[in-house]
Amino acid sequence: MSIKNLNLQSVKTLYLAEMARSLRTVLQSIVSPVISTSLYFVVFGAAIGTRISEVDGVSYGAFIVPGLIMLMLLTQSVSNASFGIFFPRFSGSIYEILSAPMSYVEIVLGYVGAAATKSLILGAIVLVTARLFVPYSIDHPAMMVLFLVLTAVTFSLLGFIIGIWADGFEKLQLVPLLVITPLTFLGGTFYSIDMLPPFWQAVTLANPVVYLVSGFRWSFYGISDVSPLVSLAMILLFLGAALAVVAWIFKTGYRLKP
Amino acid sequence: MIRVEGLSKTFAGGFQALKDVDLTIRRGEIFALLGPNGAGKTTLISVICGLVNASRGRVLVDDHDNVRDYRAARRLIGLVPQELTNEAFTTVWDTVSFSRGLFGKPGDPAHIERVLRALTLWDKRHNRLLELSGGMKRRVLIAKALSHEPQVLFLDEPTAGVDVELRREMWEVVRALRAEGVTIILTTHYIEEAEEMADRIGVIRAGEIVLVEEKHALMRKLGSKELTLHLHEPLDSVPPALAGHALALAEEGHALVYTYDATSEQDGSSISGLLADLEAVGLRVKDLHTRQSSLEDIFVSLVRERR
Numbered sequence: 001m002s003i004k005n006l007n008l009q010s011v012k013t014l015y016l017a018e019m020a021r022s023l024r025t026v027l028q029s030i031v032s033p034v035i036s037t038s039l040y041f042v043v044f045g046a047a048i049g050t051r052i053s054e055v056d057g058v059s060y061g062a063f064i065v066p067g068l069i070m071l072m073l074l075t076q077s078v079s080n081a082s083f084g085i086f087f088p089r090f091s092g093s094i095y096e097i098l099s100a101p102m103s104y105v106e107i108v109l110g111y112v113g114a115a116a117t118k119s120l121i122l123g124a125i126v127l128v129t130a131r132l133f134v135p136y137s138i139d140h141p142a143m144m145v146l147f148l149v150l151t152a153v154t155f156s157l158l159g160f161i162i163g164i165w166a167d168g169f170e171k172l173q174l175v176p177l178l179v180i181t182p183l184t185f186l187g188g189t190f191y192s193i194d195m196l197p198p199f200w201q202a203v204t205l206a207n208p209v210v211y212l213v214s215g216f217r218w219s220f221y222g223i224s225d226v227s228p229l230v231s232l233a234m235i236l237l238f239l240g241a242a243l244a245v246v247a248w249i250f251k252t253g254y255r256l257k258p
Numbered sequence: 259m260i261r262v263e264g265l266s267k268t269f270a271g272g273f274q275a276l277k278d279v280d281l282t283i284r285r286g287e288i289f290a291l292l293g294p295n296g297a298g299k300t301t302l303i304s305v306i307c308g309l310v311n312a313s314r315g316r317v318l319v320d321d322h323d324n325v326r327d328y329r330a331a332r333r334l335i336g337l338v339p340q341e342l343t344n345e346a347f348t349t350v351w352d353t354v355s356f357s358r359g360l361f362g363k364p365g366d367p368a369h370i371e372r373v374l375r376a377l378t379l380w381d382k383r384h385n386r387l388l389e390l391s392g393g394m395k396r397r398v399l400i401a402k403a404l405s406h407e408p409q410v411l412f413l414d415e416p417t418a419g420v421d422v423e424l425r426r427e428m429w430e431v432v433r434a435l436r437a438e439g440v441t442i443i444l445t446t447h448y449i450e451e452a453e454e455m456a457d458r459i460g461v462i463r464a465g466e467i468v469l470v471e472e473k474h475a476l477m478r479k480l481g482s483k484e485l486t487l488h489l490h491e492p493l494d495s496v497p498p499a500l501a502g503h504a505l506a507l508a509e510e511g512h513a514l515v516y517t518y519d520a521t522s523e524q525d526g527s528s529i530s531g532l533l534a535d536l537e538a539v540g541l542r543v544k545d546l547h548t549r550q551s552s553l554e555d556i557f558v559s560l561v562r563e564r565r
Contacts, residue, residue, distance in 0.1 A: 013360050
């Protein structure tokens with residue numbers, strides 16, 4: 001389908017309504033993630049960080065900035081997007097979206113676009129906030145933005161999938177808490193994987209978040225655990241996989257259209 | 259306006275909700291779909307509106323196939339669902355405007371205002387949905403469905419759980435819409451609603467359309483009448499001399515009830531025959547009245563008959 005055929009009015013309506021929803025809950029959706037991420041900067045960056053030796057020539061406080069932003073980006077993208085589609089399913093108001101003259105692409109653009117936008121706004125706020133506590137530099141700003149955007153979109157797609165798969169609030173929380181957060185903590189946010197014993201280094205490479213954090217950190221300081229090109233390839237791979245699953249969902253009507 | 263052809267729906271669990279349904283809805287009419295719970299009313303509407311995939315058959319909305327040409331088909335349709343489903347925290351104005359945009363129409367505050375005024379929601383336009391009563395919420399759903407100026411409006415059980423006054427108001431709204439040329443399909447349990455509103459009536463039972471008929475023709479055709487004869491002296495049983503007539507005792511022997519079909523040919527003579535026989539037996543009639551069966555009676559007998 002070409003851009004010309006897109007029903008932009010519908011996409012815009014859905015997108016703006018989703019954005020308005022998070023403005024209504026600004027404390028929960030913006031203030032709280034910014035504060036909780038900032039706490040890490042205060043504790044690990046400014047307080048403890050000064051007593052920890054440099055990693056690859058970067059002060060510890062600065063070293064953890066990219067990983068923490070990634071952590072926040074992943075969890076927020078997933079939770080925003082999953083809640084965005086889960087809530088209308090839960091309340092029943094999804095009937096209106098499904099009976100509207102909208103294609104699947106347009107529905108995804110509206111929901112995932114809004115969720116990714118929110119995460120990116122949060123990412124920008126946290127990036128600025130971090131500067132208050134920790135000095136850092138960005139060597140490759142364009143690549144940084146690219147990593148940020150690709151990650152926000154990919155994980156918003158993942159959230160969208162979870163929001164459709166979940167049949168209760170418990171499942172909605174399950175993946176972010178049990179999968180995303182552990183993977184991020186073990187994904188080299190707080191350490192370089194060189195610091196691990198060889199066996200655990202190998203295990204860690206099976207963790208997709210390692211590639212995200214490593215690539216993102218490279219865009220800041222030019223240091224990385226794996227080549228930035230590998231990181232980029234991995235993100236694109238996740239993106240492709242997420243798109244495939246979303247396409248399958250709409251093709252089969254899974255949990256949306258009996 | 260809408261053509262449903264050979265439509266079947268079997269759900270994943272194996273339950274067949276629709277069996278080879280054929281149905282044509284004419285432009286500008288009010289069509290009432292009557293049926294007991296679980297008959298397939300909502301499933302049929304859901305398939306037409308694109309909420310449920312059909313297993314077989316097709317649906318044409320103003321000649322647009324609702325799967326291949328879903329955009330054109332769906333643009334013409336407004337749907338008011340059975341359940342009160344709302345985003346609780348948005349305002350009436352916002353949610354109705356949202357619906358219009360979702361259907362791809364540019365904003366038109368004048369139209370939204372007209373819709374809200376017609377549904378007496380104008381004073382509530384800045385209220386959040388959670389502050390509204392059940393009847394108000396239902397009107398909001400109607401306003402949402404009308405926001406994009408549909409040509410066909412589906413009302414799934416529009417007056418379930420709505421008080422009498424509001425129901426009358428709702429009927430007025432529906433009539434006004436019909437006057438504007440909107441085709442209306444409503445499902446209902448309330449037979450009086452179909453009787454009051456509909457031009458044509460379809461009866462659905464266990465996934466099959468049992469009957470589609472003009473309302474008046476249906477009532478004429480299936481409408482049996484009852485003649486009640488109040489007697490001077492009570493009877494213990496129907497006298498044997500009158501056994502040839504379809505008579506039953508009522509009111510503890512104080513009345514005889516004669517059931518007949520007003521449309522059949524010999525009826526006139528059968529009533530005079532009955533009256534003559536009564537005379538012959540020496541029964542004196544104090545009073546008499548007749549009653550035409552309502553749509554409800556027709557419906558109940560129809561559903562029972564086919565069971």
